[in-house]
Amino acid sequence: MPHVTETETQPTAPRPADVRVAHTADLDAATLAAARTLLHDVFDDMTAEDWEHSLGGLHALVHENGELIGHAAVVQRRLLHNGRALRCGYVEGVGVRADRRGRGHGAALMAALERAVRGAYDLGALSASEEAADFYAARGWQLWRGPSWTLTPAGIRRTPDEDGGIYVLPAAAAPLDLDADLTCDWRDGDVW
Numbered sequence: 001m002p003h004v005t006e007t008e009t010q011p012t013a014p015r016p017a018d019v020r021v022a023h024t025a026d027l028d029a030a031t032l033a034a035a036r037t038l039l040h041d042v043f044d045d046m047t048a049e050d051w052e053h054s055l056g057g058l059h060a061l062v063h064e065n066g067e068l069i070g071h072a073a074v075v076q077r078r079l080l081h082n083g084r085a086l087r088c089g090y091v092e093g094v095g096v097r098a099d100r101r102g103r104g105h106g107a108a109l110m111a112a113l114e115r116a117v118r119g120a121y122d123l124g125a126l127s128a129s130e131e132a133a134d135f136y137a138a139r140g141w142q143l144w145r146g147p148s149w150t151l152t153p154a155g156i157r158r159t160p161d162e163d164g165g166i167y168v169l170p171a172a173a174a175p176l177d178l179d180a181d182l183t184c185d186w187r188d189g190d191v192w
Contacts, residue, residue, distance in 0.1 A: 049189025133167070141167035
Protein backbone atom coordinates (compact mmCIF):
# COMPACT_ATOMS: atom_id res chain seq x y z
CA MET A 1 0.00 0.00 0.00
CA PRO A 2 1.47 3.40 -0.93
CA HIS A 3 2.19 5.88 1.83
CA VAL A 4 -0.47 8.66 2.06
CA THR A 5 0.37 11.87 3.86
CA GLU A 6 -2.16 13.80 5.90
CA THR A 7 -2.12 16.67 3.42
CA GLU A 8 -3.04 14.33 0.62
CA THR A 9 -6.13 13.10 2.47
CA GLN A 10 -7.36 16.52 3.49
CA PRO A 11 -9.45 18.47 1.00
CA THR A 12 -7.83 21.71 -0.02
CA ALA A 13 -9.66 25.00 0.18
CA PRO A 14 -10.57 26.44 -3.19
CA ARG A 15 -8.02 28.95 -4.39
CA PRO A 16 -9.48 32.17 -5.75
CA ALA A 17 -8.57 33.05 -9.28
CA ASP A 18 -6.10 35.83 -9.91
CA VAL A 19 -7.49 39.33 -9.60
CA ARG A 20 -6.81 41.85 -12.34
CA VAL A 21 -6.91 45.52 -11.33
CA ALA A 22 -7.37 48.17 -13.99
CA HIS A 23 -8.70 51.70 -14.34
CA THR A 24 -11.97 52.20 -16.21
CA ALA A 25 -10.01 53.90 -19.01
CA ASP A 26 -7.95 50.73 -19.51
CA LEU A 27 -10.90 48.35 -19.87
CA ASP A 28 -12.32 47.58 -23.29
CA ALA A 29 -16.03 47.84 -24.07
CA ALA A 30 -16.54 44.06 -23.87
CA THR A 31 -15.09 43.86 -20.36
CA LEU A 32 -17.20 46.78 -19.16
CA ALA A 33 -20.31 45.22 -20.72
CA ALA A 34 -19.54 41.89 -19.01
CA ALA A 35 -19.10 43.65 -15.66
CA ARG A 36 -22.38 45.49 -16.05
CA THR A 37 -24.20 42.28 -16.99
CA LEU A 38 -22.66 40.44 -14.03
CA LEU A 39 -23.79 43.13 -11.60
CA HIS A 40 -27.31 43.13 -13.08
CA ASP A 41 -27.41 39.37 -12.52
CA VAL A 42 -26.13 39.70 -8.92
CA PHE A 43 -28.38 42.62 -7.90
CA ASP A 44 -32.08 42.57 -8.78
CA ASP A 45 -32.43 46.32 -8.26
CA MET A 46 -29.30 47.51 -10.12
CA THR A 47 -29.94 50.85 -11.86
CA ALA A 48 -28.10 52.78 -14.56
CA GLU A 49 -26.92 55.18 -11.84
CA ASP A 50 -25.58 52.27 -9.77
CA TRP A 51 -23.48 51.17 -12.72
CA GLU A 52 -22.27 54.71 -13.35
CA HIS A 53 -21.15 54.93 -9.71
CA SER A 54 -18.69 52.09 -10.44
CA LEU A 55 -16.98 53.97 -13.26
CA GLY A 56 -14.01 56.31 -13.22
CA GLY A 57 -11.79 54.47 -10.78
CA LEU A 58 -10.14 51.10 -10.31
CA HIS A 59 -11.89 47.84 -11.09
CA ALA A 60 -10.93 44.50 -9.55
CA LEU A 61 -11.90 41.65 -11.85
CA VAL A 62 -11.86 37.86 -11.46
CA HIS A 63 -12.11 35.67 -14.55
CA GLU A 64 -12.51 31.93 -14.68
CA ASN A 65 -11.99 30.11 -17.97
CA GLY A 66 -12.12 33.47 -19.76
CA GLU A 67 -15.46 34.45 -18.21
CA LEU A 68 -15.92 37.31 -15.74
CA ILE A 69 -17.21 35.90 -12.44
CA GLY A 70 -16.40 38.73 -9.99
CA HIS A 71 -16.20 42.52 -10.00
CA ALA A 72 -15.61 45.33 -7.52
CA ALA A 73 -14.64 48.98 -7.99
CA VAL A 74 -13.23 51.83 -5.95
CA VAL A 75 -13.83 55.44 -7.00
CA GLN A 76 -12.75 58.70 -5.43
CA ARG A 77 -15.29 60.74 -3.50
CA ARG A 78 -15.14 63.48 -0.87
CA LEU A 79 -16.59 62.89 2.57
CA LEU A 80 -16.97 65.69 5.10
CA HIS A 81 -16.13 64.80 8.69
CA ASN A 82 -15.30 67.00 11.69
CA GLY A 83 -14.69 70.05 9.50
CA ARG A 84 -12.44 68.26 7.02
CA ALA A 85 -12.93 67.16 3.43
CA LEU A 86 -11.49 63.64 3.31
CA ARG A 87 -10.32 61.91 0.15
CA CYS A 88 -12.33 58.70 0.16
CA GLY A 89 -11.92 55.48 -1.81
CA TYR A 90 -15.58 54.55 -2.14
CA VAL A 91 -16.27 50.88 -2.93
CA GLU A 92 -18.99 50.10 -5.47
CA GLY A 93 -20.30 47.20 -7.52
CA VAL A 94 -18.99 44.29 -5.46
CA GLY A 95 -20.44 41.08 -6.83
CA VAL A 96 -19.54 37.47 -7.51
CA ARG A 97 -21.57 35.19 -9.74
CA ALA A 98 -23.93 33.10 -7.59
CA ASP A 99 -22.46 29.72 -8.58
CA ARG A 100 -18.91 30.89 -7.74
CA ARG A 101 -19.53 32.30 -4.25
CA GLY A 102 -17.92 30.86 -1.15
CA ARG A 103 -14.58 30.26 -2.89
CA GLY A 104 -12.71 33.37 -1.73
CA HIS A 105 -13.33 35.48 -4.82
CA GLY A 106 -15.08 38.29 -2.91
CA ALA A 107 -12.24 38.40 -0.38
CA ALA A 108 -9.66 38.52 -3.19
CA LEU A 109 -11.52 41.38 -4.89
CA MET A 110 -11.73 43.33 -1.64
CA ALA A 111 -8.08 42.71 -0.77
CA ALA A 112 -7.07 44.33 -4.06
CA LEU A 113 -9.29 47.36 -3.44
CA GLU A 114 -8.30 47.68 0.23
CA ARG A 115 -4.66 47.85 -0.85
CA ALA A 116 -5.56 50.79 -3.12
CA VAL A 117 -7.61 52.47 -0.36
CA ARG A 118 -4.83 52.19 2.19
CA GLY A 119 -2.24 53.49 -0.25
CA ALA A 120 -4.12 56.38 -1.84
CA TYR A 121 -6.96 57.65 0.37
CA ASP A 122 -7.71 59.05 3.81
CA LEU A 123 -10.35 56.34 4.30
CA GLY A 124 -12.47 53.82 2.49
CA ALA A 125 -16.25 53.78 2.66
CA LEU A 126 -19.12 51.72 1.32
CA SER A 127 -22.82 51.14 1.80
CA ALA A 128 -23.40 47.51 2.77
CA SER A 129 -26.51 45.42 2.47
CA GLU A 130 -27.57 43.55 5.61
CA GLU A 131 -26.43 40.30 3.97
CA ALA A 132 -22.91 41.65 3.33
CA ALA A 133 -22.34 43.52 6.61
CA ASP A 134 -20.64 40.61 8.41
CA PHE A 135 -18.32 40.05 5.42
CA TYR A 136 -17.07 43.65 5.55
CA ALA A 137 -16.85 43.74 9.35
CA ALA A 138 -14.71 40.59 9.33
CA ARG A 139 -12.31 42.38 6.97
CA GLY A 140 -11.85 45.28 9.39
CA TRP A 141 -14.45 47.68 7.98
CA GLN A 142 -16.12 49.59 10.82
CA LEU A 143 -19.79 50.48 11.07
CA TRP A 144 -20.38 54.24 11.00
CA ARG A 145 -22.64 54.83 14.01
CA GLY A 146 -23.22 58.57 13.58
CA PRO A 147 -25.81 60.29 11.40
CA SER A 148 -25.28 60.40 7.64
CA TRP A 149 -25.83 63.37 5.35
CA THR A 150 -25.31 64.43 1.75
CA LEU A 151 -24.26 67.75 0.27
CA THR A 152 -27.00 68.38 -2.31
CA PRO A 153 -27.31 71.28 -4.77
CA ALA A 154 -29.89 72.68 -2.30
CA GLY A 155 -27.64 72.31 0.75
CA ILE A 156 -26.84 69.61 3.28
CA ARG A 157 -29.63 67.05 3.72
CA ARG A 158 -29.99 64.19 6.17
CA THR A 159 -29.94 60.60 4.81
CA PRO A 160 -31.45 58.64 7.72
CA ASP A 161 -32.26 55.58 5.59
CA GLU A 162 -28.51 55.01 5.17
CA ASP A 163 -27.73 55.04 8.89
CA GLY A 164 -26.57 51.64 10.08
CA GLY A 165 -25.38 50.56 6.63
CA ILE A 166 -22.28 52.68 6.05
CA TYR A 167 -18.89 51.11 6.74
CA VAL A 168 -15.50 52.80 6.75
CA LEU A 169 -11.93 51.57 6.54
CA PRO A 170 -9.50 53.98 8.20
CA ALA A 171 -6.49 54.38 5.92
CA ALA A 172 -4.50 57.44 7.00
CA ALA A 173 -3.71 59.38 10.13
CA ALA A 174 -6.97 61.35 9.88
CA PRO A 175 -8.81 60.68 13.16
CA LEU A 176 -12.35 59.38 12.74
CA ASP A 177 -15.17 59.71 15.25
CA LEU A 178 -17.55 56.91 14.25
CA ASP A 179 -20.36 58.55 16.26
CA ALA A 180 -20.11 61.98 14.57
CA ASP A 181 -21.72 63.25 11.37
CA LEU A 182 -20.53 61.99 7.99
CA THR A 183 -21.50 63.82 4.80
CA CYS A 184 -20.97 62.53 1.27
CA ASP A 185 -20.70 64.50 -1.94
CA TRP A 186 -23.73 64.64 -4.24
CA ARG A 187 -24.42 62.27 -7.14
CA ASP A 188 -27.43 61.06 -9.08
CA GLY A 189 -29.20 57.91 -7.83
CA ASP A 190 -28.31 56.55 -4.43
CA VAL A 191 -26.03 59.11 -2.80
CA TRP A 192 -24.47 56.50 -0.54
